[in-house]
Amino acid sequence: MPKNRKTESLLYEKPRFLQAGDSAVTIELGNVVDIGVNEAVAVLEKTIEEAAIEGVLATIPTYRSLQVIYDPARIRSRELIPRLSDLLPKDRQDAMGGRRWEIPVCYGSDHGMDLEFVASAHNLSTDDVIGIHSGGEYRVYMIGFAPGFAYLGGLPDPLHTPRRNNPRTLTPARSVSLGGIQAAISTMPVPSGWHMLGQTPVRTYDLSRKEPFLLQTGDRIRFKPITHDEFERLDALAEKGDIIAQCEVIP
């Protein structure tokens, strides 16, 4: 991750505190889908978590904002907002370390029914698409929409593809997909207008695990193409509870 970002200007000079009813306040750090803004969100979330403010119940990080959910019986907005303001970084901070996951993907055929469509939309071969998709590094911008559904930034420009006009009512669980400038990894069958490139055997959401969710906002992702046979082998391991994805800790 380049520590000297060009994107800093996309952060608001002064973050906005937006009241969302009497039990949540949204700290808006920017108004765009951008890695620098999302990094600032991840840093702020960690800082707030470490501050363990009495009455703060949960946080929801998104692309460009952090929602802080609180119990007004324990802390009121007028006390909470100054305390949160104090936690905002005084200076631009260096990028945080984090985790980098290698997620195996079986591309095409039944695993990724839109691979050929995406290839033809860009006048590429399916191998080109696989090469480009698995050649980039992605970042988990946000988990939302469904349990563990990871929105990823970092889709290489040549694969930017408008969403389908006609969304599908259900798409296969653990699909690796793209829509517009974004990519995603799903966990369960969900409706989607995105293009399904492939499928991972990795259970990024598994209720039987002590920590059911594998990915969190700020994690980096690389995809590794695997064959159908390899998919079957890893899928059987994953079914038994094996994480199978490789994880590297970035200092």
Added chain:
Amino acid sequence: MTASLIVRDPGLFATIQDLGRWDYLKFGVSNSGAMDRVSLQIANMLVGNDPGEAAVEFTAMGGTYEVAAESCRMAVVGGDFPVSIDNEPAAPYTSHTLARGSRLSIGYSRSGMRGYLAVSGGFDLLPALGSLSTHIRFGLGGLNGKALAPDSRIPLKKPDLSPGADLFLDASLIPGTAGPIRVVMGPQDDYFAEDGIKTFLSSQYRVTGQSDRMGFRLDGPEIAHAGDFNIVSDGIAAGSVQVPGNRLPIVLLADRQTTGGYPKIATVITADLHRLAQMEPGEMIRFESVSVETAEDEYLRLRRCLENIAESLEPTDSETTETYRLLSANLIDGVCWINPNVA
């Protein structure tokens, strides 16, 4: 045979709900939980439970439940539902001890949409992500992540009679339901034209049939955006009123998505969510803007109201007769409720 409650008829739609799960919002998991958290808590108090214990949440019509245990203390709280035990009328807002084989039936609501059937000791189920609340689309919680089905059995933690007496709640203590639904403006009220905000706060909106645990779609005068109606996704609090491109508001509730990309003009205050949850399709809503301070005060007032209720439950063998309770339970006009327009 494990002690259980047999679902003979789940009515129109029934799920198991507690106060929901809060630790996984950042992982895309809705908090779920009872739509009317006040009624859930009162139902639990009446059967001697922790107020946040899981109970059956039913919708519009309650159905029939049979006791397959030594005995079971039960209470029905929520909208105005007729209750009977073995075909004899029984009072809501009252706990009743039923013997093995006895059946409790709940009919169609005379007003209100949701009711809660709490059992003493609660249900013997494993929590999913820290809660027994059912989220059907995600297949989480409750009985296998599904709505209750005929002849399913819900295991009970307590196989026999709980100590203490059956209790009832004096109807004058039940929080009232009248008045506008109060909102705190924002978080994205700046995405709306001045006219749009004026329309939102001065019009009546009808609850449509497309209203469920995820949210209520409303119909009424269109609300004008200032410009673009897409935002970069951000968090969605309970009670958020989002206005998509068709300019009609949707209030997002217990099973809402955690994040979304439509601007939210306002957020219903926590103290009014239980009232909203009881509104039926066809009913009209008027929104009123209040300050955050007022919204927080109202939340604290509602909490005190519940604490007061917990201390005010009376044994049913005290001076009051069953007839009086049957009558008084229909007089939902609370002293707890203070009209916001008067304050």
